[in-house]
Amino acid sequence: MEPDKKPTIDEHTQLKHEPTDTPGHPRVVLKPRQAKRRPLVAAGLIALAAGAGFGGAAVQDIVSGGASGVTILSSSAQDGNTVVTPDEESISAVAKAVSPSVVSVLTSTSQTSRFFDEQYEQQGAGTGMIVSSDGYIMTNKHVIDGADSVTVVLTDGKRYEDVEVLGSDPLNDVAFLRIKDVTGLPAITFGDSKTLRIGQSVVAIGNALGQYQNSVTSGIISGTGRPVIASSDGTTTGEAESLTDLIQTDAAINSGNSGGPLLNLKGQVIGINTAIAADAQSIGFAIPIGATKGLLAHVIKTGKVERAYLGVQYISITSAVKEEYDLAVSRGDYITSERGSSVQAGGPADKAGIKDKDIIVAVNGSNVGEVASVSSLISEYEPGDTVDLTVLRDGKEIKLTAKLGTYQD
Structure with a gap:
């Protein structure tokens, strides 16, 4: 060659x-940033655009798994009105512990109207996770693809403008961002996606619909090693990519959740929420976290996505x-x-x-x-x-x- x-x-x-x-690879919808248009002032006029659509599509032992994760309560608790099961306590504990490591990813992209040749600004919202205390963020490639600017919002409301896009995986739906000149951010803890069990409980956290920051859903792992053909519109006409070895879950993954973590009940990230089935309910897909570890370690070490x-x-x-x-x-x-x-x-x-x-x-x-x-x-x-x-x-x-x-x- x-x-x-x-x-x-x-x-x-x-x-x-x-x-x-063999039925072939199912087509699924990538759940991109939830997007909306914002008018831009152009040539002395305000170009109004109505409607909404989907837009474009210090290191902490990240490879070995880091800390032991969330402490799980083993006994049921009763508050006088509701009996809380151990699993519910675990989900609540995971959400509380991990939410500070989950961020909203806001994007802005300049567009031109097909009908009036006017410019407008399309805003989008997705999810990301903090993967190092000094500002590295991981998200889906389709969340930031084509964006002119990226903003990251922490769970406490602090905003970081003009976030650096370091690059994306050429073969997978993963991208890396960096908040400059920060320290002490709460990095997420990594689990092992190779030891997953069908039926085990999982938790998904994300910026649902681009409006509900750190929304929490739960479910189980329905399957592993799933191959899919994914596109932004779920049809054969949309730009598509082949994704393999995905985790299937029935935990709800909504628009805006892309790039957020899929977690085990120890609070360890095992996948990146990425897509849902186009014509079915309760079928979502996540990229196994193991498939990102080499890229992540390399980008933190060198600043390059290779x-x-x-x-x-x-x-x-x-x-x-x-x-x-x-x-x-x-x-x-x-x-x-x-x-x-x-x-x-x-x-x-x-x-x-x-x-x-x-x-x-x-x-x-x-x-x-x-x-x-x-x-x-x-x-x-x-x-x-x-x-x-x-x-x-x-x-x-x-x-x-x-x-x-x-x-x-």
């Missing part, structure tokens, strides 16, 4: 046809894929491509000895499977990191070591 060409990235290979028992990559294309093994390709195992990522080479020539995987039709079953001891694919596991690391790969080749298990490269967009 020529040096100036976009490298082959750790991505799912697109099958020419879907197996009959993603690690391995340089392979693959299909995640399901029962249908196992049958179609006559594979001997039921989990892992099968290295193959119908669009040319499945291994980037001269890339990290090639240098490590990965070959077409290999099956990667573990990265640094973490299993590749329903919860996390190769791409998600690699994204926990920074460019230049070395990872051990467990690979099946011709029925035999081999160990390979790869030095991760830097993705070039």
Whole structure:
């Protein structure tokens, strides 16, 4: 592959046809900043615009999980009117402890009316979370995409204008902001998104509808490892992106909640609230927090948003894929491509000895499977990191070591 060409990235290979028992990736709606128009003074006139729409779309041990989280009460309490269950006490404790680490992200974007050729200012509102005490914020890419200016509002009402947009993940719906010259902010605590259990309780916090700051909803994890095709309008005509390995939850995720935390009952963030199903209720999706850890550590260390990559294309093994390709195992990522080479020539995987039709079953001891694919596991690391790969080749298990490269967009 020529040096100036976009490298082959750790991505799912697109099958020419879907197996009959595989319904395909559902289309979902990204829940972007809740947006509204504000008139601008132009050429001596006030350009009025009515209606509302969706707009555009010191480090604290963030990788290892930080503090132990919220202390959970184990006994029921009765106030004379209402019996509060332990789970309810936990949700209340999580909301109280974590809310100071959740911020509102306000955006402003200049637009031109299609009908009157007049300028107006479109304002938006989303959610973010404080990930370091010195002002780094993580949110969704579609919350700040195209914005001319970004403002962050803390839970105590303090506003920070003209927040710096550091950049966004080229392959995922994640962006990073920075409030300049601050210290002592309450950073959120990270959990482990690889050990989630179906049915476990979760809490979502966000700037619902762009009006109700730090709204709290709760639910359960309904599924993991979900692939979706996401767009801002939920149709085939909208600009879409493919998102994989998402957490599915029935906790309500509303417009304006994008970029907010999905939390376990220890008050640890396990996901970034991102999207809801376009034609169903109680189906929301969050990006697993593990998929952001490498980027986050790197941006705090260097100030640059740079993603690690391995340089392979693959299909995640399901029962249908196992049958179609006559594979001997039921989990892992099968290295193959119908669009040319499945291994980037001269890339990290090639240098490590990965070959077409290999099956990667573990990265640094973490299993590749329903919860996390190769791409998600690699994204926990920074460019230049070395990872051990467990690979099946011709029925035999081999160990390979790869030095991760830097993705070039």
